[in-house]
Amino acid sequence: MPKPHRYFLAALFIALGISHVSDKIDPYHLDVLTGIGINIILAVSLNLVNGFTGQFSLGHAGFMSVGAYAAAAFSLFVGPRLLGYAGGTAFQQGCLFFGALLTGGCFASLAGLLVGVPSLRLKGDYLALVTLGFGEIIRVIIQNVEFLGGALGLNGIPAYTTIFWVLAFVALSVFVVSCLVNSTYGRGFLATHDDEIASEAVGLNTTHYKIVAFVIGAFFAGTAGGLYGHFKMTITPTGFDFTKSVEIVVMVIMGGMGNTLGVILAAVLLTLLPELLRPIAEYRMIIYSLLLIVLMLVRPQGLFNFKLGKAKT
Amino acid sequence: MSEFLQQLLNGLSLGAIYALIALGYTMVYGVLRFINFAHSDVFMVGAFIGYYLGKLVPENTVWGGLVVLLAAMLGCALLGMIIERLAYRPLRGAATLNVLITAIGVSLLLEYSGQVFFGATPRTFPAVFPSANYAFGSLVISSNQILVIVVAALLMVALQLIVYRTKIGTAMRAVSLNPKAAQLVGVNNDVVISFTFGLGSALAGAGGILYALNYPSIDPLMGVMPGLKAFVAAVLGGIGNIPGAALGGLLLGTVETFVNGSQWSTYKDAIAFAILIIILLFRPAGLLGKFTVEKV
Numbered sequence: 322m323p324k325p326h327r328y329f330l331a332a333l334f335i336a337l338g339i340s341h342v343s344d345k346i347d348p349y350h351l352d353v354l355t356g357i358g359i360n361i362i363l364a365v366s367l368n369l370v371n372g373f374t375g376q377f378s379l380g381h382a383g384f385m386s387v388g389a390y391a392a393a394a395f396s397l398f399v400g401p402r403l404l405g406y407a408g409g410t411a412f413q414q415g416c417l418f419f420g421a422l423l424t425g426g427c428f429a430s431l432a433g434l435l436v437g438v439p440s441l442r443l444k445g446d447y448l449a450l451v452t453l454g455f456g457e458i459i460r461v462i463i464q465n466v467e468f469l470g471g472a473l474g475l476n477g478i479p480a481y482t483t484i485f486w487v488l489a490f491v492a493l494s495v496f497v498v499s500c501l502v503n504s505t506y507g508r509g510f511l512a513t514h515d516d517e518i519a520s521e522a523v524g525l526n527t528t529h530y531k532i533v534a535f536v537i538g539a540f541f542a543g544t545a546g547g548l549y550g551h552f553k554m555t556i557t558p559t560g561f562d563f564t565k566s567v568e569i570v571v572m573v574i575m576g577g578m579g580n581t582l583g584v585i586l587a588a589v590l591l592t593l594l595p596e597l598l599r600p601i602a603e604y605r606m607i608i609y610s611l612l613l614i615v616l617m618l619v620r621p622q623g624l625f626n627f628k629l630g631k632a633k634t
Numbered sequence: 635m636s637e638f639l640q641q642l643l644n645g646l647s648l649g650a651i652y653a654l655i656a657l658g659y660t661m662v663y664g665v666l667r668f669i670n671f672a673h674s675d676v677f678m679v680g681a682f683i684g685y686y687l688g689k690l691v692p693e694n695t696v697w698g699g700l701v702v703l704l705a706a707m708l709g710c711a712l713l714g715m716i717i718e719r720l721a722y723r724p725l726r727g728a729a730t731l732n733v734l735i736t737a738i739g740v741s742l743l744l745e746y747s748g749q750v751f752f753g754a755t756p757r758t759f760p761a762v763f764p765s766a767n768y769a770f771g772s773l774v775i776s777s778n779q780i781l782v783i784v785v786a787a788l789l790m791v792a793l794q795l796i797v798y799r800t801k802i803g804t805a806m807r808a809v810s811l812n813p814k815a816a817q818l819v820g821v822n823n824d825v826v827i828s829f830t831f832g833l834g835s836a837l838a839g840a841g842g843i844l845y846a847l848n849y850p851s852i853d854p855l856m857g858v859m860p861g862l863k864a865f866v867a868a869v870l871g872g873i874g875n876i877p878g879a880a881l882g883g884l885l886l887g888t889v890e891t892f893v894n895g896s897q898w899s900t901y902k903d904a905i906a907f908a909i910l911i912i913i914l915l916f917r918p919a920g921l922l923g924k925f926t927v928e929k930v
Binding site: 377440446447450453457458464563567571603607609611618 | 663668721724728729730735736738739741743747750862865866873900903904906907908910911915918
């Protein structure tokens with residue numbers, strides 16, 4: 322079995338192991354860990370678009386919200402029909418949740434495709450702005466859809482998210498993204514990032530690569546949204562606004578664009594930081610933003626860019 | 635018909651404010667090629683300068699209002715130049731993305747400092763200018779709307795004169811066209827960039843006061859939505875293009891007001907982006923921008 326597949330399986334077993342001892346872990350720590358996991362999925366998937374393929378997207382929270390709503394709607398409206406109102410066994414609930422997450426991912430991918438096809442004609446800042454715009458449009462549409470709860474959001478989502486699901490999807494996203502980028506096919510993403518004109522000159526269909534990156538990135542953003550919704554048990558459209566997209570972008574840039582390990586570390590750090598600064602609650606966001614500025618001045622290549630995650634050539 | 639005119643007027647006065655903010659985005663983009671996310675928060679600071687100063691000057695007087703307006707412009711110009719000096723200048727020559735993240739950092743810093751120092755609860759902006767309503771048939775024009783349109787028009791004319799008729803304006807255009815070549819012929823890029831920030835931020839400050847006069851509830855996050863829309867306006871007109879920003883702002887303000895008055899009013903915030911996407915798909919460089927093909 323190839324090495325990445327072994328790592329993936331090992332990660333799944335670790336996730337199972339941790340979920341078995343999860344009732345011995347402090348609930349607060351478990352919550353923080355869940356938050357970290359969800360952010361890792363978001364950052365790693367955005368890294369495929371922003372880092373590896375070099376397409377600056379500012380709409381990741383939009384895809385996350387599509388996934389969160391689709392998954393929540395699945396378990397709220399489809400779930401009771403499949404399992405009956407008694408709720409079903411733990412195994413059935415697990416299967417239902419898996420289905421909900423996949424539904425969320427697929428809807429988000431679909432949104433990614435819809436956004437990607439027209440907007441990927443644009444470059445740089447224009448692309449960033451259009452993705453930002455799509456994110457906002459998605460938010461406003463959800464706000465106006467009655468059966469999704471409108472501006473009040475969806476409440477009473479079953480709390481299916483366990484530490485196992487979070488860790489398993491973290492492993493899956495890291496596995497898929499790194500295998501994809503390190504495959505022969507995946508070199509196309511890096512080529513698109515490095516020099517679009519040169520890639521086209523040697524016959525690569527860069528639009529194809531951009532759209533694939535967008536769709537896969539959106540898929541994982543969608544599953545992260547599903548996990549988030551079933552963790553918080555309530556979702557509102559304003560929870561997935563521009564600020565959330567920026568937060569994910571910051572993780573990617575801080576980790577060093579196109580460096581999966583760095584991005585994971587950055588996601589961990591940026592989730593922990595507000596928690597660590599909680600005692601000085603009033604000033605913590607000021608410190609957070611100051612750190613961001615100072616970091617860009619001192620380490621513009623990203624905090625964790627030690628060339629660790631680079632593939633061998 | 636009169637309802638149409640009324641909405642058009644409301645739209646133009648909102649659009650004039652968007653245009654003022656958009657000019658700052660577009661000028662900074664012109665010389666530095668990056669989105670200055672902190673611009674919308676300079677706009678917010680402008681409104682707060684007006685709020686605190688408005689308590690000191692007598693209310694409802696023209697000179698009091700003008701003092702507040704000029705002070706806010708001056709304060710914002712200073713703030714913009716300080717931000718440029720401390721946060722952006724050390725990054726000159728760094729990747730655009732890093733500057734972008736720094737800009738986001740500065741934006742968050744201003745917003746959260748605002749929440750700590752000004753308080754997060756909305757404040758009522760004092761009526762610093764005298765206000766009255768004039769009725770022409772069924773058309774009602776408030777003096778604030780006239781003020782907004784007149785001040786915005788004057789500032790835009792002044793800006794046009796600065797950019798096309800003065801030495802520093804010529805230098806600004808030179809830097810925007812080619813920073814290296816400008817430096818070679820003796821333009822001090824740092825001074826020009828600092829001046830550009832000052833100018834753009836002063837316009838944002840004026841925009842902040844005018845916005846607060848028409849929508850007199852201000853809070854530290856008030857800049858986010860208008861800022862985003864003004865940026866959309868700048869891109870709509872073709873970013874880096876000064877008349878484009880003005881056109882984009884007016885267009886956006888008008889369309890938004892009409893949508894707000896229709897049955898689709900809940901989609902008001904989405905409409906700006908929908909227009910943007912449609913226009914960019916057909917004219918990728920904006921309405922007045924020139925589309926250039928990258929040469930190898």
